[in-house]
Amino acid sequence: MRPHVVAQVAVSLDATTSGFDADQARFYALATLWQEDVTLVGADTILAQETAVRSAPHPGPRPEGPLLAVVDSRARVREWEGLRQLGYWSDVLALYADQTPDRPPDSTIPELVTGYDRVDLVEILDILGDRGARVVRVDSGGGLLGALLDLELVDELALLVHPVVVGSGRPWFEGRALTLEPAGTEVFEGGLVWLRFCVGRS
Template sequence: MRPHVVAQVAVSVDGVTSGFAVDQARFYALATLWQEDVTLIGADTILAEEHSLRATQQRAVRAAGPLLAVVDSRARVREWESLRGLGHWSDVLALYADQTPARPLDSVTPELVTGYDRVDLTEALDLLGSQYDAKVVRVDSTGRLLTALLELDLIDELALLMHPVVVGNGQRWDPAEHYRLSLANAEEFEGGVLWLRYCISGLVE
């Protein structure tokens, strides 16, 4: 059975996801409420942080933590041991496709191969449910991965941590389609930050 998939995104009032001070402590404190079994993230997000990953002090694996699954169709991620050593996750899992370039022969990173040229996200989620007993998957992405999951109708719940600022220019959370959202919960925090939880019930016809 496919797990429940939730995406949590920090945004400004005008829908920008960068260029403002995100309340990181609040964001990740709220993220723990999902109690996800798997954190799903795209290779681009990991690659943007590779330099800092190398300099981060390594910690013990968090045995009770979620599994980190990285969509990496082109096998670009190299800092697998650094990711494992952050102390957030129980282990890391590389999501590859049949045509993903060959990995180093000495690689010990667990792999899940699905799809031909690119990772088949639908099948990957099904396999995370059946092979890894995942009940809840949290998507940690504001870019192409989130957009692709939305287009495939694979996001069940969307949580926006809206900051009271208008940025104007910057990377926007801007899906290509219009989705029907049902407000499940709204909460205001100190400083005017809003947490808006929506259930997604499909595309607007």
């Protein structure tokens, strides 16, 4: 059975996901409410944080934590062991496609190969569900979120709206028409607004 997929995104008032200081503490405190089994992330999100990953404390895997699954069709991520040791996740899983470049022969990172030149997100979710995952939280904007929305794989959308107008950049939905059913609203100190929606199907 395919897991429930929730996408959480920190956005500005003009719907961009970059160009402002997101409230990371609030964002990840809210994320714990889903108690996800899998955190699904795109390679670009990980690559943007690799320097921070290298310099962060590494207390080791958290056995009760979710699995970190990274969509990495071009095998660009290198800090796998650092990610595993950050203390947030129980383990890491590299999601590759058939045409993904060869990995180091001594790699010990668990991997799952689906699709030809791109990771097959439908099959990935089906496999994760078969392995017991009930909730997958998408912690990524841009291409991965867009692909999941295009495939109608997102069940729930949560926007942490920050009281700032960036004035540039592309909106997180990039012109997509979405049918959203309100599921909750909460206002926090400093003008942060948390909007939750169920995502309709066409």
